[in-house]
Amino acid sequence: MADDVRSMTAELVRDPTSLVFLRLGEVLRAEGQVDAARKVALTGLERNPNLADAHDLYARILVDASELDYAQRVWESVLQIDPRHQGAHKGLGFLHYSRGDLDTALDHLELAVAADPTNQNVVQALQAVRDVADSLTAEEPVDAFAGFEGQDRGILLVDSQGRALAGRVMTGEGHDGTDAVAAHLVGVTQEMVRTARMLKLGDWQWLVVEGTDGNAHLTAPSGDSLLFVVRGRDVPAGRLALLADHAGDAARTWLAAQRP
Amino acid sequence: MTRMYAVDPWVEKPLEAFVVEAGARLALLMTPAGQVIAQYGFTRAVDVMAAAALGAAIVASTGEIAKLLDEPTFSVLNHQGKRHGILLAGFDTPRGRMVCLAVYGPDSTPGLVQLFFEEFSRDVRDACPETEAPKQVLAADFERELNESLSALFRT
Amino acid sequence: MSDRFKGILDAITRVRGVRGAMIVVWQDGLIVSDSLMEGVRGNAVAALTSSVTKYAESVMLASGIGRLQFLHLQASNGVLLVVATGSETLVVAIAEPSVNVGLVRLELIRAAEAVK
CATH class of the missing domain: 3.30.450.30 (Dynein light chain 2a, cytoplasmic)
Known part of the structure; x- marks a missing residue:
């Protein structure tokens, strides 16, 4: 992995316009080097401000840094560039699910699956959220105030x-x-x-x-x-x-x- | 099951409204001589008898004190205890003066009971059929009249 | 009405739209002092305000938001505004529905400070 990082970094030094920063940012994320990943993503974004995948990468890094509201705004901006962007729909689905807003999470995950039905990760995520929603519906009536701040208190x-x-x-x-x-x-x-x-x-x-x-x-x-x-x-x-x-x-x- | 009994049916509606609105637990409408016209909440005739006699006595004695002080007759007396309050108040009707004794709990207040007593006295005045002035109640007649009204009040 | 209370209540009734103001014994629902426009039934305002605030406070205590400090009952033809003085009395205003509630609230709080 360290070799990968070294070679991708070298490639980026040789050609700062290379899109290899997307893979490099992803690898650094996976290694937990959030700050380094953030620097790579921001540098890439400076050169490619209209690249939806670059914003998507940055949003995922923000989630790692627990900056969820900011990540949501970034993914929403991705959808303005590419309304069918699977990564953005998947990310927004995750954010809404983590906040308990299952309806909106399902909307985004369904759009994510529609963008690429062969992506098994997204299909499984959609099924998992559907199962949770079904179990809640079976156990108790739909909460009248789902999504409201303070709905549970x-x-x-x-x-x-x-x-x-x-x-x-x-x-x-x-x-x-x-x-x-x-x-x-x-x-x-x-x-x-x-x-x-x-x-x-x-x-x-x-x-x-x-x-x-x-x-x-x-x-x-x-x-x-x-x-x-x-x-x-x-x-x-x-x-x-x-x-x-x-x-x-x-x-x-x-x-x-x-x-x- | 209703807990209200009245000698004259025209008094039932105003009394019912009064006990509901004021939150009264017991209510007694009587003449100043202690002759009972209607009651709410009492379960034993002996309690009605005692309350009517004591209420009449209080009205009579405070009336005498008012005379000594050269004051008009006291119209409302309100005592508040720890668990219960008592309102004793007189008012004029086409059939002469009447007295209301009401007992209320901590879920009501002197202000509420007085407020709805005012409405009650107005409603009774409006509903009361005009007849000749009531005859003077003689001591000899008192017990017989009281027993008659108690029989009517408890349907015995 | 004593001069002390008169000045306090007049400051409230000077607000445009206020039809009356009074100081009420909370537990009894009886008037301590009032300044009312014609047609406002002082004893009814006092008795009913005492009662409705007691009911409101029972809800407040059940929901864990503590003792009553201010109450605003909005109705189609008028408003009832109440501030608890913290010493067994309430300062009450009854007003037109379009009254400046914020201003009346301030005057009620001032009055409550002066009364307690």
Whole structure:
């Protein structure tokens, strides 16, 4: 391997325009020499800014360096150069899968397979993600808030009788507060309805509360459901309202899909 | 199963609304002499009898204190204990003065009970059919009338 | 209304769109002091605000976000804004739906500081 690196480096010195940097970067990556691989990829990119494979190599190096958001942007730029680039679709599939966004991961992996159906690595990756998605669907209903930040700790959809429908609320101490919150939400809503009626405020639209340890937003995405979004004190009320708005859209879509 | 009984049916709806909205656990509507008109939540006749007699006594004694102080009659008394609160309040109707005794728990507040008492007294006034002024209740009649109303209240 | 509370509440009611402000005993739902436009039922605002904030705080405690500091109930024809003073009272404003909530919130917080 060291000989390979030496010979490819020598070739690159002889001919800086050579595309051998792609193989050299890949070998250095495989050896765990991330910094060296990054230098080779960036040098190659300077000479070949429109070479999709060079960006793809750089994105994979960024993943090795745990710079996932940056890697995503690089792969997205690859798709602007070549919308069918298999490496970019495969990479994006991996990134979305690692974030739990299985739908988007599957979209990219299917496009990766379509680009080259003979690549067994990509076919196997697609099958593996499909298996995970199928097992989740079989075990529990599709999460209404998949892909939402805080979906597993700070978003809760309940029915009008105080039963949890989707999402979860975890307290700061790590306790699952879902059932208790779901039960209390009905009481607070009934009291809001009465308050709004008796004070002639009209129909209630939302409730925002700020507490000593966090903020919360309550709305009714449909006539028979309530949506509660909880965040820390660092998320101001305005941003919380936006989050709740988006979560409300997701909840309505999910509720519509649940109805026969 | 309903826990409400009323001598006169027109009082049922306002009383039901009051106990639901105010979160009252027990409620008694009576005349200042202790004659029971309707009750909610009591399960034994003896408790109604005792509550009516004590409520009437409190209304009478605070009325006398008001007179001594040259004040108009006290309209609302509100006591809050650790586990229960008590509201005792009088109001005028076309059939004369009536008194409401309500017991509420920690899930309600003096403010809520007073707020919905105001609505209740207005609803009772509106629903109350106008008749001749109530006759003076004599001591001799009191026990018989109380027993009659208790029989009606518990359908015995 | 005492002069002390009058000044505090007037600062809130001076905000355009505010229909009334009051200081309420949280546990009892009774008014300590109020400054209300005609037609606003003070005793109803006090009793219902006390109740709705208690319910809201039970949800907050269950979800681990602590004690109530501020509540904003938005409705089609008006808003209810509440700040807990931290000493058994609430400062409450009732306002038009288009009121500058941020400004009222600031005045309520100022009032709460002065009341406690």
